[in-house]
Amino acid sequence: MKAASKTSLSDISTDLLFELDTSGRIRHANQTALKAWKLKSYHNLALIKFMDAVSVHVFDNALNRVLTEHQAYKFILTNHNSLYSAALYPTSNGNLNLSLSDITEKHQTDIKLSQALRRLNFAEKAAQLGYWELDIATRQLFWSDEMYKIFGETGKIHSPMRNLIKERMLQEDIPVYKAKLKELLKEEQPVEGILRLQTPYNKIIYCSFKAGIIYENHKKIIAGTFQDISSYIQIQQELQKAKKRAEELSDAKSYFLAQASHDLRQPMQALKLFISGLKEENLTVMQKVMVKKIEDSAINLNTLLDNLLDISKIEAGGVKYQPQIFDIGNVITALAQEYQELAQKQNIRFRYISLHKKIYSDPILVERLLRNLLNNAFKYTKNKVLLGTKLSGHFITVKIIDNGCGIAPQEQDKIFQDFYQSPQQPVCRIQGVGLGLGIVKRIAKLLQTKIHIYTIPQKGSCFYFNLAIDTKKLFPNCRSRR
Numbered sequence: 001m002k003a004a005s006k007t008s009l010s011d012i013s014t015d016l017l018f019e020l021d022t023s024g025r026i027r028h029a030n031q032t033a034l035k036a037w038k039l040k041s042y043h044n045l046a047l048i049k050f051m052d053a054v055s056v057h058v059f060d061n062a063l064n065r066v067l068t069e070h071q072a073y074k075f076i077l078t079n080h081n082s083l084y085s086a087a088l089y090p091t092s093n094g095n096l097n098l099s100l101s102d103i104t105e106k107h108q109t110d111i112k113l114s115q116a117l118r119r120l121n122f123a124e125k126a127a128q129l130g131y132w133e134l135d136i137a138t139r140q141l142f143w144s145d146e147m148y149k150i151f152g153e154t155g156k157i158h159s160p161m162r163n164l165i166k167e168r169m170l171q172e173d174i175p176v177y178k179a180k181l182k183e184l185l186k187e188e189q190p191v192e193g194i195l196r197l198q199t200p201y202n203k204i205i206y207c208s209f210k211a212g213i214i215y216e217n218h219k220k221i222i223a224g225t226f227q228d229i230s231s232y233i234q235i236q237q238e239l240q241k242a243k244k245r246a247e248e249l250s251d252a253k254s255y256f257l258a259q260a261s262h263d264l265r266q267p268m269q270a271l272k273l274f275i276s277g278l279k280e281e282n283l284t285v286m287q288k289v290m291v292k293k294i295e296d297s298a299i300n301l302n303t304l305l306d307n308l309l310d311i312s313k314i315e316a317g318g319v320k321y322q323p324q325i326f327d328i329g330n331v332i333t334a335l336a337q338e339y340q341e342l343a344q345k346q347n348i349r350f351r352y353i354s355l356h357k358k359i360y361s362d363p364i365l366v367e368r369l370l371r372n373l374l375n376n377a378f379k380y381t382k383n384k385v386l387l388g389t390k391l392s393g394h395f396i397t398v399k400i401i402d403n404g405c406g407i408a409p410q411e412q413d414k415i416f417q418d419f420y421q422s423p424q425q426p427v428c429r430i431q432g433v434g435l436g437l438g439i440v441k442r443i444a445k446l447l448q449t450k451i452h453i454y455t456i457p458q459k460g461s462c463f464y465f466n467l468a469i470d471t472k473k474l475f476p477n478c479r480s481r482r
Contacts, residue, residue, distance in 0.1 A: 152199035329356030353388035380404035
């Protein structure tokens with residue numbers, strides 16, 4: 001009965017069990033072994049008959065040690081792509097028992113865990129990111145190796161109660177950190193922030209920290225990360241300094257040009273007078289042609305100078321938005337009459353639609369905006385320009401339409417950049433350096449409106465913007481500027 005009981009227990013074991021004689025021949029094998037190694041007929045056959053070459057050598061070495069030392073011997077056996085934890089030991093009847101526990105899956109899991117840990121360690125080092133955990137109940141603390149490196153520690157924390165974070169943190173940052181942890185414990189929602197640490201070498205580093213709550217085996221654990229972002233902070237600070245310096249230089253340049261505008265325009269005025277006087281002289285045909293070219297160049301130079309000075313004055317804050325109530329129709333009509341003469345000279349059919357409505361804006365800036373848009377339309381049109389106004393709810397929409405070459409979709413944002421001229425439409429590149437629409441964009445910003453474009457390539461373009469209509473209900477305290 002005892003033997004039967006023993007056999008029964010061995011057959012339900014998940015380990016491979018063999019009874020061997022001293023020469024390594026099989027006397028008995030349990031059901032697990034028979035199934036795993038596909039043993040149909042095995043009695044008195046040597047075990048090594050069912051092993052691969054590598055396993056034979058390992059088993060022979062183990063057999064010799066047990067027979068020589070008369071004590072159990074444990075070893076690792078690989079056989080036919082399986083890995084076993086093996087134990088060979090002598091029995092009282094003079095035979096040997098061999099137990100093989102299949103650890104193939106465990107070994108593969110260990111390899112994957114080792115790979116994951118190696119990759120995690122590499123990622124932590126590369127990102128300078130440390131991981132920590134705190135068991136709330138036991139106060140047991142875990143730190144990854146990178147955490148120690150960030151805090152300038154060469155060894156492990158000896159006491160789980162030691163608060164190295166508090167020791168290293170700058171005093172003024174401690175309240176912020178504590179408030180974040182209190183928020184975490186109360187709301188149980190992830191928190192994050194930035195604080196500064198002082199290393200043992202008195203170096204100040206910036207750290208981004210994140211923390212959250214996780215549950216493991218019904219235990220509440222605070223888990224978090226610390227990342228050294230000192231290099232990013234330094235780059236950000238340097239960029240801010242560079243930006244501030246660039247803005248200061250730009251402001252200084254704009255201020256200088258705005259202040260020097262009178263002195264810069266005087267030579268141009270003198271040049272115009274000289275050209276006008278020269279044209280009244282008795283010139284030959286060739287001389288007249290030459291004077292005309294000089295005059296055209298002077299006009300272009302004067303336009304460029306005016307545009308540059310206008311831009312500088314706007315950027316330097318020399319142009320202020322001063323809104324008041326005025327009739328937009330009067331501004332449109334006055335401009336239209338001025339441009340009628342220019343249209344006749346250039347053989348352009350120019351029409352305008354004037355809608356008399358009170359609006360609340362800056363009339364001087366509105367006129368400058370319209371003038372720049374009209375100049376642009378006259379420059380690029382084939383032979384038609386329309387200036388019109390339309391009522392749109394509480395706004396007046398002002399439109400300038402031309403039948404020129406249009407604007408390609410990919411260029412509609414670029415045309416407002418300073419000095420930009422389209423390379424796609426060289427036939428439309430008439431005199432100018434591409435500053436007019438840059439001024440338009442700046443003036444529109446001062447007027448608190450936006451320039452919109454509707455265009456069809458080779459058909460024409462429509463530039464339009466909106467201005468608020470004035471009513472006493474909307475603007476009860478506004479008074480007209482006299």
